[in-house]
Amino acid sequence: MKRSNWNHNLIISLLTLSSFILGFTNAQSKLCRTSCGDIPIKYPFGIDDGCGSPYYRHLFICSSDSGQNQKQQQLELRTPSGRYPIKNITYSDPHILVSDPFMWNCQDGINFRPARPFSLDASTHFKLSAQNDYLFFNCSPDEVIMEPKPMFCERFPEQCDSTCDSSSYLCRHMPECASALRGSSCCSYYPKSTESLRLMLRHCASYASVYWRNLGVTPPFDQVPEYGVRVDFEIPVTTRCLQCEDPVKGGGICGFDSQTQNFLCLCPKGNVTTFCHDPNISQHTRSTVVAGTATAVSVVGAFGIGAGVWYVRKVMTKAPVTHGVVSNENRLF
Incomplete structure (x- = not known):
């Protein structure tokens, strides 16, 4: 040249x-962008790269183009197990409410679909809230300990954490659809990790996550159960x-x-x-x-x-x- x-x-x-x-x-x-649909986007989050905190980089997706109607936009959370619609973000009590379309819902009734276990990346500043309850349906009695928890814990205190509570309040009062299970078995168990959730699903037909939503009134224990996953986050x-x-x-x-x-x-x-x-x-x-x-x-x-x-x-x-x-x-x- x-x-x-x-x-x-x-x-x-x-x-x-x-x-x-x-x-x-x-x-x-x-x-x-400061919003997606009707959900405000504030620090530490950002939809666009370079906005917010790098701790939460590439974790939020606004699913529609900016030219579309803003009300039709859907904010989603990306995790190792998939993309999940976000119902709400609260910054004063930092948490995200996520809906999981793979979990059991009232419309499923006794037609249990194979569920995908919800998981979070351990390297992020997200964690599953202790305000979540997990319900498991039609578990194998040979593989899963299903007992009324208070009685079981009195008899076997060293195995208390390993039981799936068959007498839990939510199993007896299913949110939104009390009779949807029609005789199918139900028990409540809080998985310690994603792996324990996977193990439970190997021996149960399906599961659902229920979080307790604060009604915003006093006393603070006035809460109602709703289907979904509460994910707590940190604000650096x-x-x-x-x-x-x-x-x-x-x-x-x-x-x-x-x-x-x-x-x-x-x-x-x-x-x-x-x-x-x-x-x-x-x-x-x-x-x-x-x-x-x-x-x-x-x-x-x-x-x-x-x-x-x-x-x-x-x-x-x-x-x-x-x-x-x-x-x-x-x-x-």
Whole structure:
């Protein structure tokens, strides 16, 4: 390849790259959806990469395109066992309510479908809430201990945790459909892990998760059972995030660099590592640091398009001719 052609191709490539970077900067500075359907999306969560906390990256999916009716959008939680519709997110008492279409429901009656055990990634900051109860149906009496728990625990205290309570309140008062089981056996057991849930399902026809929803009145034990899974989450609070969100300091949105996962404060005019109204940061700096890109600045980003082309020409006039083979002597990056 002739050196003149090589110079020309590199200049064109860098101009194209610079246009992409500048266009991506403008788009990213305004990117962070705050809702999906009627469910608000706040820190530490984010639908778009670079928004929220990296602890919950790629775990939420808004299932419809932004052009569709917002009310028709469905927020879903991605876990190792599948994607699950989210019914609600509560930030004051941090938890998510998830519906699981694979579990037994009232419409199934005694037609038990094979169930897929719900699981969470242990590396995330999610955990199954202790407010969940698990009901198992038509379990094998040869493989599963099904006994009224109070009586069984009195007789065998060392095996108390291994029994599936056949006299549980929920088995006797099935939420929404008291007579749906029509004589099928039911017992309540809280799995200690996903593996124990799998073991139970090997010997039971199906299962359902029931969480206790607080009615929001006093006393706090006024709760009603509903089908679904309650997943508790942590809100990582940092000084940088509090400063970023402070309205006096600019009211930014806490986010992160999608390549390094380092903290970024997402501001209307660009993204910074401190807060939007930081007087120590120039306007130019704010516009070049963006969520979803590397924090390192390219040659074009550092010098501008014109200066970048000048830099390429200056370097290429001194570069040795290597017949199209990139060597350490003429490598630009």
